[in-house]
Amino acid sequence: MQEFFEQGARIGVLTAQPLDRLLDYRAPEGGCFLGAYVEVPLGPRKVLGVVWGPGEGQFDAAKLRSVIRVLDAAPMRAEMRAFLEKAGAYTLTPMPAMLRLATRAPGLGDGPSMRKVYRRGEGEPERMTDARRRVIAASEELGGLALTLGELAEAAGVTSSVVKGLVKSGAIREEESPRDTAFPALDPDYGGKDLTEDQAAAADVLRDGQRAGTYGTVLLKGVTGSGKTEVYLEAVAECLRQGRQALVLLPEIALSAEFLARVEARFGARPAEWHSGVTMTERRRVWRMVGEGRAQMVVGARSALFLPFQRLGLIVVDEEHDTSYKQEDGVLYNARDMAVLRASILGAQVVLASATPSLESWANADAGKYRRLVLTSRFGEAVLPEMRTIDMRRQEVPSNRWISPALAAAVNARMERGEQALLFLNRRGYAPVTLCRACGQQIGCDHCDARMVEHRFLKRLVCHQCGETKPMPEVCPSCGAEDKLAAVGPGVERLAEEAQAQFPEARIAVLSSDLYGTARELKAQIEGIAAGGADIIIGTQLVAKGHNFPLLTLVGVIDADLGLQGSDLRAAERTFQLMRQVAGRAGRAEKRGEALLQTYQPEHPVIRSILAGDEEAFWSAEADERRLGGMPPFGRLAGIILSGPDVQEVFDLGNWLARNDGALRRVGAQVFGPAPAPIARVRGRHRVRLLVRAEKGVALQGALADWVRPVKLKGDLRLAIDIDPQSFF
Numbered sequence: 001m002q003e004f005f006e007q008g009a010r011i012g013v014l015t016a017q018p019l020d021r022l023l024d025y026r027a028p029e030g031g032c033f034l035g036a037y038v039e040v041p042l043g044p045r046k047v048l049g050v051v052w053g054p055g056e057g058q059f060d061a062a063k064l065r066s067v068i069r070v071l072d073a074a075p076m077r078a079e080m081r082a083f084l085e086k087a088g089a090y091t092l093t094p095m096p097a098m099l100r101l102a103t104r105a106p107g108l109g110d111g112p113s114m115r116k117v118y119r120r121g122e123g124e125p126e127r128m129t130d131a132r133r134r135v136i137a138a139s140e141e142l143g144g145l146a147l148t149l150g151e152l153a154e155a156a157g158v159t160s161s162v163v164k165g166l167v168k169s170g171a172i173r174e175e176e177s178p179r180d181t182a183f184p185a186l187d188p189d190y191g192g193k194d195l196t197e198d199q200a201a202a203a204d205v206l207r208d209g210q211r212a213g214t215y216g217t218v219l220l221k222g223v224t225g226s227g228k229t230e231v232y233l234e235a236v237a238e239c240l241r242q243g244r245q246a247l248v249l250l251p252e253i254a255l256s257a258e259f260l261a262r263v264e265a266r267f268g269a270r271p272a273e274w275h276s277g278v279t280m281t282e283r284r285r286v287w288r289m290v291g292e293g294r295a296q297m298v299v300g301a302r303s304a305l306f307l308p309f310q311r312l313g314l315i316v317v318d319e320e321h322d323t324s325y326k327q328e329d330g331v332l333y334n335a336r337d338m339a340v341l342r343a344s345i346l347g348a349q350v351v352l353a354s355a356t357p358s359l360e361s362w363a364n365a366d367a368g369k370y371r372r373l374v375l376t377s378r379f380g381e382a383v384l385p386e387m388r389t390i391d392m393r394r395q396e397v398p399s400n401r402w403i404s405p406a407l408a409a410a411v412n413a414r415m416e417r418g419e420q421a422l423l424f425l426n427r428r429g430y431a432p433v434t435l436c437r438a439c440g441q442q443i444g445c446d447h448c449d450a451r452m453v454e455h456r457f458l459k460r461l462v463c464h465q466c467g468e469t470k471p472m473p474e475v476c477p478s479c480g481a482e483d484k485l486a487a488v489g490p491g492v493e494r495l496a497e498e499a500q501a502q503f504p505e506a507r508i509a510v511l512s513s514d515l516y517g518t519a520r521e522l523k524a525q526i527e528g529i530a531a532g533g534a535d536i537i538i539g540t541q542l543v544a545k546g547h548n549f550p551l552l553t554l555v556g557v558i559d560a561d562l563g564l565q566g567s568d569l570r571a572a573e574r575t576f577q578l579m580r581q582v583a584g585r586a587g588r589a590e591k592r593g594e595a596l597l598q599t600y601q602p603e604h605p606v607i608r609s610i611l612a613g614d615e616e617a618f619w620s621a622e623a624d625e626r627r628l629g630g631m632p633p634f635g636r637l638a639g640i641i642l643s644g645p646d647v648q649e650v651f652d653l654g655n656w657l658a659r660n661d662g663a664l665r666r667v668g669a670q671v672f673g674p675a676p677a678p679i680a681r682v683r684g685r686h687r688v689r690l691l692v693r694a695e696k697g698v699a700l701q702g703a704l705a706d707w708v709r710p711v712k713l714k715g716d717l718r719l720a721i722d723i724d725p726q727s728f729f
């Protein structure tokens with residue numbers, strides 16, 4: 001394809017505006033490259049776009065307008081354009097929405113902005129004071145580093161006016177420097193650890209993959225603490241040696257502080273960060289530096305996959321089974337699958353790391369599509385905890401209490417030895433249900449078919465679907481009765497209350513995402529606990545994710561049956577993963593851990609396979625069941641979610657789609673529904689689902705596109721297609 005367009009040439013520009021085609025323009029003065037970021041006129045507005053190819057030629061040449069200007073950013077690479085096109089085709093997302101994902105940097109249209117920096121100059125001050133001496137010493141000590149006024153003043157422990165005074169005499173030089181600075185270089189040979197035998201073997205395979213410089217995906221499986229991170233950091237090191245960039249995706253922001261410290265210890269400097277907690281200025285810097293190849297490594301959330309890497313050589317997806325990789329809003333994509341797609345276009349390597357891989361990845365490894373590397377033992381002396389059930393049918397537990405006598409005894413035994421216990425309950429808030437004992441009504445959300453959850457810490461009722469909150473009412477909203485509202489069922493806050501009553505001497509810490517204003521507070525709390533600042537930890541699934549508590553030796557799962565209810569295809573898989581991960585929190589250091597699962601159905605096959613710890617058997621059985629049903633990953637699914645303010649209109653559209661399914665039948669796909677979605681109303685919108693199932697090899701996207709093409713959405717009606725749906729809410 002043509003790479004450069006001379007001034008006046010007809011070009012096709014993709015914009016982020018919701019239009020279904022490219023727009024034709026003339027190349028500006030000086031011409032422009034294919035992939036260039038440009039500003040173009042659209043009606044009275046100026047919008048951002050990317051030069052996508054030659055113009056189509058249908059538009060009247062006389063009316064063709066010219067590109068306003070080419071932006072100061074490296075042109076989008078061919079590989080990135082191909083990735084956006086393929087990802088868009090896979091997820092049935094229009095290209096403008098894909099472009100929005102790839103241009104999530106503020107100030108893209110700005111020129112290179114400058115800021116003032118200060119370094120040591122030639123001159124000497126007329127009069128030397130103690131404060132002035134400290135400034136000069138600091139600027140000399142920090143060598144070539146260009147510091148801002150505030151940074152230099154802080155380093156010297158003086159006010160900024162002292163620095164300004166030195167600028168006048170020439171002792172300190174004030175210079176203009178571009179605001180977006182390169183990230184410090186990472187040294188692949190800075191702080192490597194001596195690897196154990198199976199770690200070293202795995203690292204060798206990954207390094208070979210980096211040297212080959214071709215596409216490949218590796219499933220790196222190993223129990224928590226087996227050193228997966230150490231191993232994939234060796235792949236990062238080799239990637240850097242090859243002069244390519246590395247991307248590490250993590251599921252949770254709260255984790256990244258701990259992770260960044262490890263990267264710094266390994267490579268001597270911090271990588272770039274990309275997630276919702278990063279400031280706008282820093283986002284802009286990361287986006288640009290990644291594009292110029294001046295950020296070697298990015299640690300980020302799923303959207304980092306759409307950064308404009310110059311020479312990406314490795315994508316690590318840590319905790320690859322984590323559901324947060326699936327974007328459930330807007331563009332519905334799974335970052336794990338998109339990582340594989342991007343790498344295959346680039347000739348890069350993917351490492352999917354997990355203690356409990358998703359069934360999809362397990363099946364891909366089984367089929368030989370991914371290479372499987374297994375770390376069998378934990379690093380050091382640590383061994384997996386002993387797992388047992390507590391049969392709740394045989395325990396005497398008073399009403400409104402959830403800690404069985406057997407579990408309480410185990411907690412006491414651990415505390416006597418100065419060890420920590422974790423009580424795990426995957427329910428935020430105080431109680432999941434608030435009921436009026438006079439009229440029997442449960443308090444629900446006004447906008448959703450969901451119950452409001454009492455959060456005593458916040459003193460409010462919260463809807464976990466839409467986030468709506470309201471003060472805890474004094475009287476029943478339905479019948480007006482006073483003092484009749486009762487909390488039903490446990491949340492972590494209520495469990496903490498019970499634990500405090502049961503173990504009055506214990507120091508209790510609650511870890512739940514809603515109890516911390518900032519990631520920093522949460523991190524401080526986690527560090528405090530790790531250092532022994534609590535005897536009992538009460539936590540939601542937040543604790544299941546990779547934190548290290550060396551003193552923790554007992555995990556008590558309050559309700560192991562919780563995830564098994566409901567009809568979700570992945571209920572068994574999720575429960576298995578969550579229980580194994582939570583149990584993995586116990587006994588990471590030299591002390592042997594123990595995990596106790598409170599259950600009313602100890603003979604349930606999932607509970608039994610969790611105890612047996614025979615993962616291969618679990619995955620095989622689960623895989624067989626899905627294979628029989630033609631379910632993913634052995635068949636294909638797509639979810640269609642229709643929503644709108646008027647329930648009848650939504651159903652009419654659903655029925656119309658179900659009746660006019662010719663395009664689907666032509667490829668042998670079946671459509672189920674319409675049916676009210678499990679949560680039939682969210683934020684005041686009625687939701688109806690259809691499910692489409694097809695054989696594995698079928699070109700499903702094309703058929704789906706043909707099927708929905710005739711639909712003209714009236715008013716506020718919406719239709720979303722979810723390829724490979726993860727959840728069915």
Ligand code: ADP
Pocket residue numbers: 193194195196199222223224225226227228229230231379
């Ligand atoms: P995973 O990612 O599988 O949970 P990590 O890589 O986090 O495992 O390793 C668990 C702990 O053991 C970490 O503190 C890590 O630094 C340490 N560790 C693992 N392997 C080694 C090694 N070969 N030498 C020194 N420390 C190691």
Ligand code: ZN
Pocket residue numbers: 445446447448450463464465466467468683
């Ligand atoms: Zn709600």
